[in-house]
Amino acid sequence: MPLTYTAFITKAVVTALKAFPTLNASLDGQKVIYHQNVNLGLAVALDWGLIVPVMHNASELNLLGLAKRAADLAERARTKKLKPEEVAGGTFTISNPGVFGSTIGFPIINQPQVAIMGVGAIEKRVVVVDDMIAIRPRGFLSLSFDHRLVDGSVADQFMAKVKASLEGITDADLA
Numbered sequence: 001m002p003l004t005y006t007a008f009i010t011k012a013v014v015t016a017l018k019a020f021p022t023l024n025a026s027l028d029g030q031k032v033i034y035h036q037n038v039n040l041g042l043a044v045a046l047d048w049g050l051i052v053p054v055m056h057n058a059s060e061l062n063l064l065g066l067a068k069r070a071a072d073l074a075e076r077a078r079t080k081k082l083k084p085e086e087v088a089g090g091t092f093t094i095s096n097p098g099v100f101g102s103t104i105g106f107p108i109i110n111q112p113q114v115a116i117m118g119v120g121a122i123e124k125r126v127v128v129v130d131d132m133i134a135i136r137p138r139g140f141l142s143l144s145f146d147h148r149l150v151d152g153s154v155a156d157q158f159m160a161k162v163k164a165s166l167e168g169i170t171d172a173d174l175a
Helices: 005-019 063-079 151-166
Strands: 024-030 031-034 040-042 044-046 048-049 092-095 115-119 123-129 132-136 142-146
Touching: 005 092, 005 115, 005 151, 024 151, 040 063, 048 092, 063 151, 115 151, 142 151
Parallel strands: 040 092, 092 115
Antiparallel strands: 024 031, 044 048, 115 142, 123 132
């Protein structure tokens, strides 16, 4: 099974959610619920709109497990074979407006969750690597978050952790 960018992004998000549990929470009125499990919603574009299947207990999966689960859920979403429990209980969502070529998007939070990350198109871009110009795949990530629980500092640290994870995934993560 080929690994796509989605697998690496989901792995980085799961890693960051473990480090910043405030973003893996939900609000029930005035009550804050911190979730032990990462139940990662992945928005899937369909001909008639979006659906968000949930990878329950995503933090228990390695990179290949995340890739397989994401591919399975997306395929079953497109063929209308998801079970009701597979579209419920998400604690954080990733949306990918980049699949349509958008450079960046700012998705709306899937309440009662407190944050959602948008993934822009991943394209070859000119970058500086070791003081030399190079062409590398790059994409923009965005984060919408609920200020009632998440402040900008924590959101920025979360995004820095996602970035660091994406830049430093090792072979050990494949195990």
